[in-house]
Structure formats: C-alpha cells, structure tokens
Amino acid sequence: MACSASAAALPGRPCRAAGRALLLLLFACLAPLAWAAPVQVSDDRGRVLRWDEPPRRIVSLLPSLTESLCALGECARLVGVDRYSNWPAAVQALPRLGGGIDPQVEAVLALRPDAVLLAQSSQAVQRLEALGLKVVVLEPRTHADARRVLATLAQLAGRPVQDAERLWQAIESEVDAAARSLPPGARRARVYFEASRGPYGAGPPSFIGETLARLGVRNVLPAALGPFPRLNPEYVVRADPDVIMIGRRNAEGLAQRPGWAGMRALREQRLCVFDDDQADLLVRPGPRLGEAAATMARCLRDKAP
Structure with a gap:
C-alpha cells in the first residue's frame, strides 16, 4: 500500500507548522525593509560576487534554491525559474527557462536578471557569465550545505544571516520531532531509498541518507x-531491506526487476511509494527537509516491521 500524504500528522505538528508559517510571514513583511546597501556573497566556486544593492531581479535554475529563497520571504525577487521549480505555488506563474543543466540562455538574458542562481553541475555557467550576467553557483548536497545556502541567500537578499539561522533551527526542530515520533521497533528497520531510476540509491553521505540517519533507521547502502x-x-x-522507499514514477515494474519479486519487502508490501509531490519534497535539499523527515517517519510508522 502506498504511503499516504493524508496520514496522521506528527504530534504537535499543527502548532509547529503554524509557528513556521508565522515566521515566513514575518520574513515577507520585513522584505521591503532590507537595507539597500552593497552586498557580497561567496559561491561554491569560492568566487566573491558584489552588488551595489541587493539584486531585485533573480533567476533561479535549481528547485532547492528557488524554495530556499522563497522560504526566506524573498519570492518577489524571482523573475524566472527552471522547469522543475514548483514550490511554493507562487513560482508556478513565473517564466520557465528550461532545465538547470541546460537552461534556455537567451530566455534568461531577456529577463535582465541581476543575479542567476545555478548549480555547479550546469553547463551554462560560463556562457551566462560571458553574456555579462552575475552567476551565483550554489549546489546543496548535504544538510550542512542546505544551512550554508540559506545563509548565502539571506546575504544576497540583504537580510541578516540570523534570519537564515532561525529558519534552519525551525527545520532542525521538525527533523527532531519526526525522529521522536518513531517507535523503537521502527528505528531498527533497514531501509533502501531509491532516488531515481537506474536504479540510483541514496547512500549515507547524501542529504537523504543523513535524514534517514537522523530518524535512527539503518541504510542498507554502505557509505x-x-x-x-x-x-x-x-x-x-542481496541487501534485503526491511522497507523500500521509492517515488511512484520509479516504482512501475518493481516486481519485474531481477529477483525483486521474492524480496521480503515486496512480498509483505513494506513499500513506501511516494506520490509526485512527496517525491519532489524528498529529493530536494532545501527548507523542506523537516517536512521530508516527517513524510519518511509517517511511512516508517506504518511499514516498518
């Protein structure tokens, strides 16, 4: 049975969600008060970039960066996003500029952005810079990276870094609450998380693996x-996991994989099959890491032996 998005919420979660919503509302209300002073940030290449004032027009070409900027209350600065950015709902009305790896460079240029947020793995960094655009290369891969990126984006928007730290502490509290919600038996579960077709698994060094470790379960993949x-x-x-976590799109034909039909997890239906929205949530190292941990925990409470 698929893991349901409507499963029972974590104890106390409505209060935490309301508190987080108020924090984001406060950020949004304070956005116009950001100092129009010079800003500078250092990106993942170690390159220092400077502006005379916080960039007013930003293009984000990585969903986790889009979400992070919006979580800081700075969605209004976005003028375009990649095709996969879909949260929060406000970004869905923005121009779509292709994928983060191979964006539509001419369309990006036409938006006259003051800054372009891009992953280090993108093929367009040098071309965009050759056209005179300021490119901020950021690619979170771990929880620590997600925290650092929030701080960098706060600096970029002219906000105090403390805003990012308060948001990060709220995320940490959500992860801790998710871990506390698991019964002792679930914490002994051996889990396989499939990140994408291939199959590509989520190992312990990944942000997904870090979340599993915070929940107290064991990853069947070695670091x-x-x-x-x-x-x-x-x-x-051969790893024979107790629970398999997988997105609905990747789960098609699971039993037809060599030897998989005989696995205990499939025979006993210990599968967490996440819908598309949940899958997006789980594979993005951004401000919804706490919500991702809660989603995993709901599944583990239901499916762990």
Whole structure:
C-alpha cells in the first residue's frame, strides 16, 4: 500500500507548522525593509560576487534554491525559474527557462536578471557569465550545505544571516520531532531509498541518507558507495531491506526487476511509494527537509516491521 500524504500528522505538528508559517510571514513583511546597501556573497566556486544593492531581479535554475529563497520571504525577487521549480505555488506563474543543466540562455538574458542562481553541475555557467550576467553557483548536497545556502541567500537578499539561522533551527526542530515520533521497533528497520531510476540509491553521505540517519533507521547502502550510487538491481536483492522507499514514477515494474519479486519487502508490501509531490519534497535539499523527515517517519510508522 502506498504511503499516504493524508496520514496522521506528527504530534504537535499543527502548532509547529503554524509557528513556521508565522515566521515566513514575518520574513515577507520585513522584505521591503532590507537595507539597500552593497552586498557580497561567496559561491561554491569560492568566487566573491558584489552588488551595489541587493539584486531585485533573480533567476533561479535549481528547485532547492528557488524554495530556499522563497522560504526566506524573498519570492518577489524571482523573475524566472527552471522547469522543475514548483514550490511554493507562487513560482508556478513565473517564466520557465528550461532545465538547470541546460537552461534556455537567451530566455534568461531577456529577463535582465541581476543575479542567476545555478548549480555547479550546469553547463551554462560560463556562457551566462560571458553574456555579462552575475552567476551565483550554489549546489546543496548535504544538510550542512542546505544551512550554508540559506545563509548565502539571506546575504544576497540583504537580510541578516540570523534570519537564515532561525529558519534552519525551525527545520532542525521538525527533523527532531519526526525522529521522536518513531517507535523503537521502527528505528531498527533497514531501509533502501531509491532516488531515481537506474536504479540510483541514496547512500549515507547524501542529504537523504543523513535524514534517514537522523530518524535512527539503518541504510542498507554502505557509505563507501558514495551519495547516490548507481546499483545493480541484484545488489538490492542481496541487501534485503526491511522497507523500500521509492517515488511512484520509479516504482512501475518493481516486481519485474531481477529477483525483486521474492524480496521480503515486496512480498509483505513494506513499500513506501511516494506520490509526485512527496517525491519532489524528498529529493530536494532545501527548507523542506523537516517536512521530508516527517513524510519518511509517517511511512516508517506504518511499514516498518
């Protein structure tokens, strides 16, 4: 049975959600008060970028960066996003500029952005810079990266770094609450999380693996394989996880993979099959890491042996 988005909420979660909503509302109300003073940030290349005032027109070409900027109350600065950015709802009305790896460079240029947020893995960094655009390269891969990116984006928007730190502490509280919600038995579960087709699993060094560790469950993949290793399907059969976590799009034909039909997790229906919105939430290292932990915890309470 699929893990439901409407499953029972964590104890006390409505209060925490309301508190977080008030925090975001406060950020949004204070946005016009940001100092129109010079700002500078250092990106993931170690490059220092400067502006005479906080950038007013920003293009974000990575969903986690889009979400992080909006979580700081700065959605209004966005003038365009990549095709995958879909949260919060306000960004869905913005121009779509292709993928983050290969964005539509001419369309980006036409929006006259003061800053372009881009992943280090993008093929467009040098071309955008050659056209005179200021490119801020940020690519969070771990919880620590997500925290650092929030601080960098707060600086970029002319906000005190303390705004980012308060938001991060709210995220940490949500992760801790998710961990506390699990019964002792669930914490002994051995979990396989499939991040994308291939299959590519989420190893312990990944932000997903870090969330699983915070919840107290065991990852069947060893850290030595790296953050998101491509696996032979038979490797997962040999690992024999108690619970499999997977997005609905990747779950099609699961039983047809070599040897998978005989796995305990499939025979006993210990599958967390996440819908598209949940899958997006879980694979983005941004401000919704706490919500992602809660989603995993709901599934584990239901599916762990």
